Amino acid sequence: MVDGGAGSPTPGGRADAPRKRADARRNEAALLEAAAAAFLDAGVDVPVRDIAARAGVGVGTIYRHFPTRADLIVGVYRHQVQACAEAAPALLADSVTPHAALTAWIDRFVDFLVTKHGLAGAMSSDTAAFETLHGYFLDRLVPACARLLDAAAAAGEIRPGTDPRELLFAVGNLCAGRAPYYDARRMVGLLVAGLRLR
Amino acid sequence: MVDGGAGSPTPGGRADAPRKRADARRNEAALLEAAAAAFLDAGVDVPVRDIAARAGVGVGTIYRHFPTRADLIVGVYRHQVQACAEAAPALLADSVTPHAALTAWIDRFVDFLVTKHGLAGAMSSDTAAFETLHGYFLDRLVPACARLLDAAAAAGEIRPGTDPRELLFAVGNLCAGRAPYYDARRMVGLLVAGLRLR
DNA sequence: TGGCAAACGGAACAGCGTTCCGTATAGTTC
DNA sequence: GAACTATACGGAACGCTGTTCCGTTTGCCA
Known part of the structure; x- marks a missing residue:
């Protein structure tokens, strides 16, 4: 339902991009998962904080991974x-x-x-x-x-x-x-x- | 461009409705005028406070005359x-x-x-x-x-x-x-x- | 002119997106 | 294994919304 993330340099991604930290990759995946569920329940306009809570991260983390909705x-x-x-x-x-x-x-x-x-x-x-x-x-x-x-x-x-x-x-x-x-x-x-x- | 107001009992309006105070009628007209101008400039989603400011009234007055946008x-x-x-x-x-x-x-x-x-x-x-x-x-x-x-x-x-x-x-x-x-x-x-x- | 109901203004509250920075930690190097 | 640093995190804080509420003002009528 959700893929590995937009610009995330997974091992199969861009070769020259610096590899992201493990927790960062984990959070990005959790956010995509949480967002998909939240969109389903409450529409794509669901409050940012709700998505963050579902993913178990702070709102700052959302904006770091996904600058815009x-x-x-x-x-x-x-x-x-x-x-x-x-x-x-x-x-x-x-x-x-x-x-x-x-x-x-x-x-x-x-x-x-x-x-x-x-x-x-x-x-x-x-x-x-x-x-x-x-x-x-x-x-x-x-x-x-x-x-x-x-x-x-x-x-x-x-x-x-x-x-x-x-x-x-x-x-x-x-x-x-x-x-x-x-x-x-x-x-x-x-x-x-x-x-x-x- | 703007009419006398939705439910306002003007002299020609509903006979049994109590006549509104002069300042109330004046403000309602001013609000419709201001809203029309604001809608034109900034769209119908223009902030309530902007309309109130244009009309020279407080936000409470808007909600009294027009409970919803x-x-x-x-x-x-x-x-x-x-x-x-x-x-x-x-x-x-x-x-x-x-x-x-x-x-x-x-x-x-x-x-x-x-x-x-x-x-x-x-x-x-x-x-x-x-x-x-x-x-x-x-x-x-x-x-x-x-x-x-x-x-x-x-x-x-x-x-x-x-x-x-x-x-x-x-x-x-x-x-x-x-x-x-x-x-x-x-x-x-x-x-x-x-x-x-x- | 006095009194009262009607109406007013704007402070205050709640919910939102967004920013920012002190803190925590993964990864690296010795 | 310990120390160090860049990376990433969390959530308080800010600004902008709509909306409510109440102390104050004012039009109207007796």
Whole structure:
């Protein structure tokens, strides 16, 4: 569920980076574990102190390892984001049409977002602190999305020229809101349907 | 830009309600004025103290007149929301097709939202404090939107059964995010296009 | 003009993110 | 194994929020 940490020079990491102390590596792992649990229980906006308490460390330790909340969020979800990005080629190969692959891939992205309380909101936020988060997601997912869009456009299924960044951001926005009568999946479906040529 | 206040029993208001003191009415007006200016400068999330300072009153006075931030926001924008709702019938009468009227009306709503920093975000928030805001907007705008949707469905332009609340909420979500490459209008256009039967 | 209910102002409190520095300790060197 | 140093830790402290509360002021009416 959680990986070894963002910039941590594990034995397999960057060779020239100085090796971190054992307690530092232990705490980083504990923090990622605690943060993942806290995000699940209380959303990604959970107070920093709560995460620190769960991990059994002081708040200073959080900031040392993860200067911004975005770094922590990225640390927790990087594997899942990566997996989502890597799922695109297979979907493209297995689906009957590129647009079906696009739909399936976006469904997967939406599933990821709606199960993480507040994550979509954080991604959409234009706060400087979340710039990193925004950037990280986009860096990984935009190329995957672009391939799907290109394939669908080449097949004549959708109008060409859609910016994958913009589309993904819109999907994120649609996933950010919660209401009893609101189904983000349905609205995203409408959005993707709107891409189709008629 | 700002009206006389939410529940304020002005001479023309509720007959049985006790008339408020002159300074209270003056302060309520000043607060609405100050809030409108502050929202424009710093978004609807501007600190309460800033609004109080602009209006030349203490923070206690704000809470007396507007128990929640949502009440203040509603007070500031109620006229514009009302006007938006009332524009629907005319659009329906003047447009060549119901779907065109729907598009135009939603464009108007989007224009309203994107020019109010943070308003869409506040509307989408599921915080209890913003329940009021959410409810207010929906109460006014849902009937207007429903008429347009019904007309378009009756004309066979869109699939019937779309929940106007859900659609409006989705539009709000799309307007909540900001990014250099992101154009909420375009994405809302995609969403509305997705409604069309093909 | 006197009195009282209404309204005011801002101090005070609680919860948050963030910084900072005295203290503890892992790793290295002798 | 002991001493030393850079690294890392913990949590108090600070500043900025929303919100409450109560002593003081003031508009209004008799």
